[in-house]
Amino acid sequence: MATRLSLTTPLIELPAYLRRMGAATAGRLAAELAAAVGKASPAAVTVEDLLFYLPFRYEDRSHLPRIRDLTDGMAASVAVEVHAPASVPIRTKNGKRLTLFEFTGRDETGRIRAYWWNQPYLRQTFPAERRVILYGEWRFSNRHQCHQVENPEYELLSDETDADAPETIHVGRCVPVYRRLGQFRARALRTLMFRVLEALGDLPDDGLPDELRAGDGACGPLPTKVAALRAAHFPGAGANLAEMEARRSPAHARLALEEFFLLTLALGDRRRRREEAGAKATMAITDAVRARVQRALPFPMTQAQKRVIREIVNDMTGVRPMSRLLQGDVGSGKTIIALQALMVAVENGWQAALMAPTEILAEQHYRSLTRWLEGMPYRLAALTGRLKASEKKAIRQALAARELDVIIGTQALIQEDTTFARLGLVVIDEQHRFGVMQREKLVARGVAPDVLVMTATPIPRSLAMAVYGDLDVSVIDELPPGRKPVATAVRGNDRRARVYDFIRQECAAGRQAYIVYPLVEESEKLDVAAATAAAEYLQREVFPTFAVSLLHGRLRADEKDAVMQRFVAGDIQILVTTTVIEVGIDVPNASVMVIEHPERFGLAQLHQLRGRVGRGAAKSYCVLMTPDGISPEALERLTFFAETLDGFAIAEKDLLWRGPGEMLGARQSGMPTFRVGDIVRDADWLAAARQIARRILREKPNDPQTLSWLDQARRLFPLAVGGVH
Known part of the structure; x- marks a missing residue:
């Protein structure tokens, strides 16, 4: 038997560390967990993955209600002894045959009735005199003159002693309740979590910087990672149950902060590496450039548009590649901002690309830009899937030969046979419709080009930090004059x-x-x-x-x-x-x-x-x-x-009600999946982690500890770290 378990130990190797744990059981557990957390194979599942399968609720079994304490409509857990278990065949009015399994449960204060439909196998699960905890919504039955519960959750209590996991983890305390994992029910998972945590011992903790561990801006001094996992699974006697269930305890803070810290560190590092990858596309603003841009504007800009274009031009004429997100509500005039950025790039001798998520939108952008730039010496083309093969080939040849200045298109722009002679600006419209890898593929077509991503889907601050943490943010918060409210x-x-x-x-x-x-x-x-x-x-x-x-x-x-x-x-x-x-x-x-x-x-x-x-x-x-x-x-x-009518207020509500993955579409957007943290509930922790991650990247980007954290981030958030740079 191996001497010490670690968080990175593959789950299928648990039999080497835990007595009476068979290889078949470990394999089934790893397979179920792989499916639950999205791992490619059971062999990739680790002890850490198991321990992050946290309880979804907790029960204070030190004060379980007695039968006499039940009231109609009460949701509660009650410990009873099984009496008179029976399966009863029933025929409904329309002739359908059903099986009702029921038993009477008793404690020293009274009796209850529990019943399930079409589960006759429960006759073997609940023999007479078996002790069991039932959880559900209790209703008083006039017919049976007692409280009853339909299809309750249940947990069997044991009189046997287990040297590896004492019965006291199941009763007489605050008890974790887990969602069923395949054939592994709450009691089995509780026993397993206890045994694994005991085998781990105390491990060194390098998952968080000292500033976050000390609770700067978070919630006070935090436990080590393993201590946090222990507290999350088996809260101590003084734990705040409401805080535990809301996942806002110090234990949950420790685990969530690590996720947020690693993600924001990875996003910041991705930006840093792109900025250092090579000389950026150099650009300057002259009087001639200003005059030409002014001539193309179809209408006066709002003050918000003027502020945003200044921010963009400052980036484009700076020494580091622009990485900017432009947010604007529906109809706020983002396309006219993109027009000016495209013109600045072309006037400085660079090619520019505008990628849209649909052919309809790409064609519309092409028509708008062509109309606005009519009479000017810019060479534009649209590259979409609807073109004939010969037309696509001609456009790609012109692009590679620097015979085109601006290309507007869909995902056709990132296909392998699309090359640019001198790509200096990438504009991506409706960024959340593209995966992170798609964005990176287009950026890689140039030598450190400026990148402007635009969205008309207002993004709440916490969501922007999680998904677009490597980008600066500009907001058009003013509609053009004349737009009437709908x-x-x-x-x-x-x-x-x-x-x-x-x-x-x-x-x-x-x-x-x-x-x-x-x-x-x-x-x-x-x-x-x-x-x-x-x-x-x-x-x-x-x-x-x-x-x-x-x-x-x-x-x-x-x-x-x-x-x-x-x-x-x-x-x-x-x-x-x-x-x-x-x-x-x-x-x-x-x-x-x-x-x-x-x-x-x-x-x-x-x-x-x-x-x-x-x-x-x-x-x-x-x-x-x-x-x-x-x-x-x-x-x-x-x-x-x-x-x-306020798009940002609507976005905040949408995020609250649907969650980030639903709001953006997790698969399309590259939305990271958090095991503990929640960017809505824990926005304060996300902000604290981001602030410290940015400082570490600024002050010691190549420190061995920073590189170790980035290695952890690579495993946890591959999309945030990866991509083409």
Whole structure:
């Protein structure tokens, strides 16, 4: 038997450290945990992964209620002894056969009834006189004249002594309760966690700088990592149970701060390495450059736009490559900022690239830039998937030969056969739609180019620190003059006819409307209207005198483009569409946005959709059509949205209600997955960790301890550290 277990020990090697732990059991445990935490194989799962499988709640079993203490509707754990277990066949009114398993539970103060449906095997689990803890919602039964519980969670208590894990870890104290992990129930996991923590002993702690361990800006002096894990699994007698369950205890602070520190250290190091990779694209602003840029501006800029372009130009003319995130609410004028940055790069002899997430948006950017730059000696091209192979080849050859100044495109820009002669500026629109690796691939096409990433999805500060911590942030917090607020209303099916009448009225006045559905076709999982069937019905039955057309993501690129061109030209009055119109589409004549099943969308997504109207002179409207039976919680969210036009306030609520992964789309955005920390709940800890990580990178980037921390970060957050630099 090996002498000492460590956090990096593979879980499949546990039998070498724990008595009576078989290889088959260790293998099953590793396989279940690999699936739960997203590890590639059971062999990659470590003791640390196991110990970070933290309890999801705690029970104070030093003061379990007695049966006599139960009240109707009370959620509680009660320790009872099993009596009269029985399986009873039952036939329902419609002839369906069910099996009811039930028993009477007793303690010295009374009796209860517990029952489960269609689980006859529980007859072997609950023999008479077995001691068990039941957890669930207790209801008083007049028929049985006692409290009863349906399908409760349960834990079997043992009278046997275990030399490796005493019974006192299960009763008579604050007890951790774990989510079932495959065949491993809460009691088995509790025993295992106790044995593993005992075998670990006291290990040296180098996971946090001393400043964070001392609690500077966090929550007081913190325990070592192993001590924190012990406290998180087995809280001491004086632990604050509410604090433990909220994951805001000193133990949880220690574990979360390490995650935040390593992530922000990795993001900062990624930026530092990019800045030191080579000489940046040198740029200068002369009177001639200023005059040419001024000539291209189609309208006066707001004060916020002027402030932001100064920040960008200062970066571009500096000594280090620009790494900047530009945030602006819907319609705030980010594209005109991108235009000026592109012109500065080209005027200094560099090529510039603008990458958009969809072909529709890329084509729109191309048309806007071509219109604004008409009469100027700039050579522009759009590289999208819809082009013929010969057209793509010609554009790529011109790009490599420096016969193009500005290229606008989709992911085609990062394909291997796309090369630049002298790439000096990369602009990425709707950054959260691209993975981190995609962003890095485009940046790698140049020699330390300036990078400007833009988003119209307002990003709360804590989320920006976690996802874009390697970028400086500029915010356009002012809308251009003349943009009218969009009137937003929540309506049910009982008002549908009136909503359709209003659309007819707007279209008769020469304006246009969007009707948005969340899916393209019928789904067994989501009971939502199908956009395809809806377009046919609306044209035939509801709007026969107006042109109704359909736009969705499964159309070919040329079909999408044709539909959008007809809508822009006014040949289509009503566009039935999916969220392919969510980003960037600009049709000033559209004045009505009807969103079906708005409860299926996040608030930030709804805000993007609403931003497609209100872009012209006419008063604009957004109508949220809710289905029958919508939940009170969903209605609360939609009512908040209807009353709020501030994109940043909406983003904060969206983050709170849906979480960061849902809000941005974790897979697309490179959103890091935290095992303990939560960037909403723990924003103060994230800020404290970020401040110290930045200071360490500034003062001792090559210190052996810093390099060791970066190695840990590489394992924990490969996307944050990795990429092409």
